Amino acid sequence: MDMDERKMRILQAIIDDYILTAVPVGSRTISKKYETSLSSATIRNEMSDLEELGYLAQPHISAGRIPSAKAYRLYVDQLLKNGWIRDDSDDTMRTYFSGRVHQMEKIIDQAAQVLSTLTGYTAVVLEPGGQQPRIRNIQLVSISPETALVVLVTDAGLVRDNVVTIPRGMDPDTLYAISRTLTEALSGCTPAEACDRIPVLMGRMRENAELLQSLGGIFTKNREEPGHGHVAVGGVSNMLSYPEYSDMEKARNFLSLVETRDKLASIIAQQGDVAFTVRIGPENGVPEMSDCSIVTATYSTRSGRQGTIGVIGPTRMQYSRVLSVLGSMGQHLSELFGNPDEPKTK
Amino acid sequence: MDMDERKMRILQAIIDDYILTAVPVGSRTISKKYETSLSSATIRNEMSDLEELGYLAQPHISAGRIPSAKAYRLYVDQLLKNGWIRDDSDDTMRTYFSGRVHQMEKIIDQAAQVLSTLTGYTAVVLEPGGQQPRIRNIQLVSISPETALVVLVTDAGLVRDNVVTIPRGMDPDTLYAISRTLTEALSGCTPAEACDRIPVLMGRMRENAELLQSLGGIFTKNREEPGHGHVAVGGVSNMLSYPEYSDMEKARNFLSLVETRDKLASIIAQQGDVAFTVRIGPENGVPEMSDCSIVTATYSTRSGRQGTIGVIGPTRMQYSRVLSVLGSMGQHLSELFGNPDEPKTK
DNA sequence: TGTTAGCACTCGACTGTGTTGAGTGCTAAC
DNA sequence: GTTAGCACTCAACACAGTCGAGTGCTAACA
Numbered sequence: 239m240d241m242d243e244r245k246m247r248i249l250q251a252i253i254d255d256y257i258l259t260a261v262p263v264g265s266r267t268i269s270k271k272y273e274t275s276l277s278s279a280t281i282r283n284e285m286s287d288l289e290e291l292g293y294l295a296q297p298h299i300s301a302g303r304i305p306s307a308k309a310y311r312l313y314v315d316q317l318l319k320n321g322w323i324r325d326d327s328d329d330t331m332r333t334y335f336s337g338r339v340h341q342m343e344k345i346i347d348q349a350a351q352v353l354s355t356l357t358g359y360t361a362v363v364l365e366p367g368g369q370q371p372r373i374r375n376i377q378l379v380s381i382s383p384e385t386a387l388v389v390l391v392t393d394a395g396l397v398r399d400n401v402v403t404i405p406r407g408m409d410p411d412t413l414y415a416i417s418r419t420l421t422e423a424l425s426g427c428t429p430a431e432a433c434d435r436i437p438v439l440m441g442r443m444r445e446n447a448e449l450l451q452s453l454g455g456i457f458t459k460n461r462e463e464p465g466h467g468h469v470a471v472g473g474v475s476n477m478l479s480y481p482e483y484s485d486m487e488k489a490r491n492f493l494s495l496v497e498t499r500d501k502l503a504s505i506i507a508q509q510g511d512v513a514f515t516v517r518i519g520p521e522n523g524v525p526e527m528s529d530c531s532i533v534t535a536t537y538s539t540r541s542g543r544q545g546t547i548g549v550i551g552p553t554r555m556q557y558s559r560v561l562s563v564l565g566s567m568g569q570h571l572s573e574l575f576g577n578p579d580e581p582k583t584k
Numbered sequence: 585m586d587m588d589e590r591k592m593r594i595l596q597a598i599i600d601d602y603i604l605t606a607v608p609v610g611s612r613t614i615s616k617k618y619e620t621s622l623s624s625a626t627i628r629n630e631m632s633d634l635e636e637l638g639y640l641a642q643p644h645i646s647a648g649r650i651p652s653a654k655a656y657r658l659y660v661d662q663l664l665k666n667g668w669i670r671d672d673s674d675d676t677m678r679t680y681f682s683g684r685v686h687q688m689e690k691i692i693d694q695a696a697q698v699l700s701t702l703t704g705y706t707a708v709v710l711e712p713g714g715q716q717p718r719i720r721n722i723q724l725v726s727i728s729p730e731t732a733l734v735v736l737v738t739d740a741g742l743v744r745d746n747v748v749t750i751p752r753g754m755d756p757d758t759l760y761a762i763s764r765t766l767t768e769a770l771s772g773c774t775p776a777e778a779c780d781r782i783p784v785l786m787g788r789m790r791e792n793a794e795l796l797q798s799l800g801g802i803f804t805k806n807r808e809e810p811g812h813g814h815v816a817v818g819g820v821s822n823m824l825s826y827p828e829y830s831d832m833e834k835a836r837n838f839l840s841l842v843e844t845r846d847k848l849a850s851i852i853a854q855q856g857d858v859a860f861t862v863r864i865g866p867e868n869g870v871p872e873m874s875d876c877s878i879v880t881a882t883y884s885t886r887s888g889r890q891g892t893i894g895v896i897g898p899t900r901m902q903y904s905r906v907l908s909v910l911g912s913m914g915q916h917l918s919e920l921f922g923n924p925d926e927p928k929t930k
Numbered sequence: 931t932g933t934t935a936g937c938a939c940t941c942g943a944c945t946g947t948g949t950t951g952a953g954t955g956c957t958a959a960c
Numbered sequence: 961g962t963t964a965g966c967a968c969t970c971a972a973c974a975c976a977g978t979c980g981a982g983t984g985c986t987a988a989c990a
Contacts, residue, residue, distance in 0.1 A: 264982050277934050282983070300941045300982050375725050379737050389735050391727050410767075414760050421756075474820075475839035478832055486824055489835070493821035610953050623963050628954070646953050646970045 241291065248273060248284050249293055253305045253313050257554045260481050262302035307519040307553065310531070314516045314557050331570045342575075346470045349547065349571060354473020356563045359551030360496065362506045365467030366538070366545035366575070373427050376420040378413045380404065386413060388456060402452040416446060420453070433457040469499040482529060482552045491526045506548040508534045513568075514561060519553045531555050535564040537571035547571070587637065594619060594630050595639055599651045599659050603900045606827050608648035653865040653899065656877070660862045660903050677916045688921075692816045695893065695917060700819020702909045705897035706842065708852045711813030712884070712891035712921075719773050722766045724759045726750070732759060734802060748798040762792060766799070779803040815845040828875060828898045837872045852894040854880045859914075860907060865899045877901050881910040883917035893917070 251272035255263045265281040273281060285303055288294045293312070294303040305313075334352040335345070346363045353361030375391040386404045404413070423439055424432045436454040440447055474496055483489045496502055505524055508515050515534045517523075522532050527550070534548035547567055549560050597618035601609045611627040619627060631649055634640045639658070640649040651659075680698040681691075692709045699707035721737040732750045750759070769785055770778045782800040786793055820842055829835045842848055851870055854861050861880045863869075868878050873896070880894035893913055895906050 262982090266982075278982095279934055279936095280932085283933090286984080296983090298941065299984095300939085300980095302982065374727060377723055377725050377735065379721050379723050379735060381720060381737050387737055389723065389725060389733075391725050391733055410764065418756065472843070475836050475843055478836040478839060484832060486830060490821050490824045493824060493839075497818070497821055608953090612953075624953095625963055625965095626961085629962090632955080642954090644970065645955095646951095646968085648953065 245284055245288060248281060249288055249305070249309060250313070252285075252288075252294065252303060253309060253554075256305055257556055260552075260554060262297055262304050264302035267302070305554075307521065310518045310553060310557070311521075314518065317558055317561065318514065318516075331566050335570075335574075343468050343470075345571070345574060346468055346545075347472075349567060350470035350472035352472075353547065353549060353563065353567055354476060357549050357551070357556075357560050358473070358476055359549050359555060359560070360474050360477050361472045362502060362546075362548045362550065363470045363472075364503055364506055364546040364548075365469070366543040367467055367507070373424050373429070373432060376424060377417045378402075378404070378420075380408075380410060380413055383407065388453065390456075400456045402449060402456070404449060405446075416443070416449070419443065429457045469503045471496060471499075471502070477551075480552050482554075488529075492530070495524070495526045506532065506534060506546055508536055508546045508548075511536065511544070514564065516557065516561075529553055531557075533557070533560050533564060535561075535568040537568040537575070539572075539575040545571070545575075591630055591634060594627060595634055595651070595655060596659070598631075598634075598640065598649060599655060599900075602651055603902055606898075606900060608643055608650050610648035613648070651900075653867065656864045656899060656903070657867075660864065663904055663907065664860065664862075677912050681916075689814050689816075691917070691920060692814055692891075693818075695913060696816035696818035698818075699893065699895060699909065699913055700822060703895050703897070703902075703906050704819070704822055705895050705901060705906070706820050706823050707818045708848060708892075708894045708896065709816045709818075710849055710852055710892040710894075711815070712889040713813055713853070719770050719775070719778060722770060723763045724748075724750070724766075726754075726756060726759055729753065734799065736802075748795060748802070750795060751792075762789070762795070765789065775803040815849045817842060817845075817848070823897075826898050828900075834875075838876070841870070841872045852878065852880060852892055854882055854892045854894075857882065857890070860910065862903065862907075875899055877903075879903070879906050879910060881907075881914040883914040883921070885918075885921040891917070891921075 248268060251268050252263050255267060255271070265278040265285055268281045268285075269276055269278040285294060289296065289303065293306055293309040295306050296303055331352070334356075335348055342365065346365060350361045350363040353363070373390060373392055375389075377389040377391075378386045379389060380386045381401070384403055384406055385401050388400045388402055390400075419442075420439075424435060427435065433454055436450055436457070440450055443450065474493065477483050477492060478489060483492065505522070505527075513535060515532075517532045519531060520528050522528075522530065529552065530550050531553050532548055532550050533555075534546050536544050536546055538544050547564060549555075549564060551560065594614060597614050598609050601613060601617070611624040611631055614627045614631075615622055615624040631640060635642065635649065639652055639655040641652050642649055677698070680702075681694055688711065692711060696707045696709040699709070719736060719738055721735075723735040723737075724732045725735060726732045727747070730749055730752055731747050734748055765788075766785075770781060773781065779800055782796055782803070786796055789796065820839065823829050823838060824835055829838065851868070851873075859881060861878075863878045865877060866874050868874075868876065870876075875898065876896050877899050878894055878896050879901070880892050882890050882892055884890050893910060895901075895910060897906065
């Protein structure tokens with residue numbers, strides 16, 4: 239027994255209907271709404287075949303069929319092959335971003351917000367990560383007679399601030415001089431490399447050994463932290479409106495998973511550099527999410543670092559819409575981070 | 585009819601039992617578990633009186649009584665008057681904070697996490713706000729030939745970064761010189777004041793007019809933003825485990841309220857400078873939270889700016905525990921922000 | 931050989947009916 | 961003022977019956 243074109247059409251109809259209603263779909267429904275030229279009995283036979291092939295499942299004997307993960311996989315693969323429909327959301331995307339925000343974190347927050355309202359599911363946006371960021375500038379800014387803030391500018395525009403103690407009474411000019419020396423010595427390095435160069439610098443700047451030590455600590459910390467950076471989440475409450483989450487226990491598990499950002503980030507983080515990743519149900523490997531699908535896409539910054547955007551929804555999510563919205567958003571973010579417009583000074 | 589001491593004891597017992605079980609409590613329960621010297625009939629009479637006084641309510645005629653908001657109010661007022669019990673969590677508090685983190689945002693995130701696990705409810709921590717922050721230092725850090733990052737250090741240690749365009753080819757030393765001038769001119773100002781001084785500076789630094797204009801934009805933006813700063817939330821999933829949220833619609837409303845951080849912040853933000861605020865049920869004025877209680881406390885930074893920490897739970901929350909934990913946390917945070925230890929350089 | 935009509939069967943969802951038990955209010959006695 | 965007793969109420973639960981959507985199978989038809 240093989241998949242012929244008609245079986246394909248029927249499967250498609252079942253998936254479409256199930257995505258819409260979340261109710262097991264029966265043969266009569268298909269025969270009346272989709273394949274009007276065929277009787278329900280014929281559909282029944284075909285459905286029986288489809289079940290044998292593993293594309294359909296029956297919750298119980300006297301209910302309709304629901305698509306299996308395998309069916310969704312087929313569906314999505316076809317969708318990706320044929321090119322998803324790019325809808326108008328691409329044009330309207332920019333209208334969702336209020337004004338011109340230049341802080342990466344804010345943009346990411348907003349992106350998650352927009353994604354979730356546009357899709358109706360839960361959205362996650364990850365700050366660009368991947369390869370180690372490269373230091374571009376180091377500045378020591380005094381904040382009290384004894385402490386200074388270390389501002390680390392990396393090529394992602396990302397700022398990591400940390401406090402170090404400085405010798406009492408060190409004046410701003412000295413701080414600046416040190417900052418310049420440090421920047422010259424370490425710009426272009428990853429935190430890990432910077433850490434290795436500290437001993438070398440120690441020799442050159444003997445008088446500030448203590449300070450350098452502190453800096454070393456900061457670099458190691460940055461290296462150790464897998465650091466998914468900022469993780470923005472939006473539309474968590476959306477999930478509760480889907481019948482698959484009427485079970486409180488499930489909802490709770492989902493929620494607490496989403497709350498632990500680190501875990502969430504490592505689930506979403508996309509490996510490889512394909513445009514889209516679609517993980518359906520059990521494919522995502524997270525037991526708490528065995529009946530969720532995760533769709534991710536990437537965006538990239540000017541310096542080539544990659545960020546991930548993702549949508550989490552029930553397995554019966556509207557894949558085509560989600561893919562389209564994610565595509566647009568990815569492109570939009572890439573633009574936004576790729577060639578930053580001059581700030582709006584009003 | 586008046587509240588006598590026995591009525592008080594019975595009311596107390598009812599509240600205690602209801603907080604524990606969330607089940608309407610009947611006269612027999614009280615007579616057996618709390619007031620063993622009285623028969624259920626006597627309790628019944630007293631309960632009838634208490635209902636007339638507005639302290640108890642009956643969900644339906646043949647069920648036990650549940651405490652009204654007024655009862656909780658009495659209960660909490662007494663609790664506050666007698667001084668809440670400081671439990672050991674004060675000592676153990678610091679063990680919950682992993683290592684020594686120096687980034688305010690991280691600390692706040694962790695605080696929300698700790699508060700929610702310690703209480704079992706939803707916790708919210710607000711960055712210090714209140715009066716306008718005062719500028720302490722301004723640094724321009726170049727990030728590309730044409731753009732610079734404006735690092736604003738305020739007395740809260742808070743960093744707000746924004747990007748401005750700079751004249752092409754401006755070298756770091758010039759940037760530093762400008763930074764120094766700016767710092768000297770504006771340190772001690774609030775963003776609003778700084779904004780007003782821009783025109784004056786314009787005269788002095790004619791060659792950098794454009795840059796100053798951009799800075800002005802940043803200041804106004806900071807002024808306009810009511811800016812509750814960072815809002816950390818923890819333990820949202822906790823709420824789903826309480827029977828009062830078994831109703832999906834309610835849970836959804838709660839969740840989406842918590843998701844809109846701005847709204848949440850303005851609800852939590854505590855006015856006045858009392859140590860604790862307890863808003864019970866309808867008292868909090870938020871329709872979506874009419875059956876939640878909100879308990880808040882404050883902490884303060886070295887510079888006297890105030891932040892708020894809060895716990896949101898069902899009306900029948902364990903007020904004494906929550907108050908105690910909030911008290912400890914407030915003190916701990918104040919310590920943390922008040923006299924920052926030297927960073928751990930490993 | 932594929933399609934269709936018909937029929938028996940299954941089973942979840944819903945409905946209506948008791949039954950139970952926790953709880954109350956009231957009254958009368960202590 | 962306290963308590964025992966009694967009638968009453970009402971949510972929760974269990975049980976049985978009905979309904980309807982859906983299936984599988986068989987036989988007839990093109």
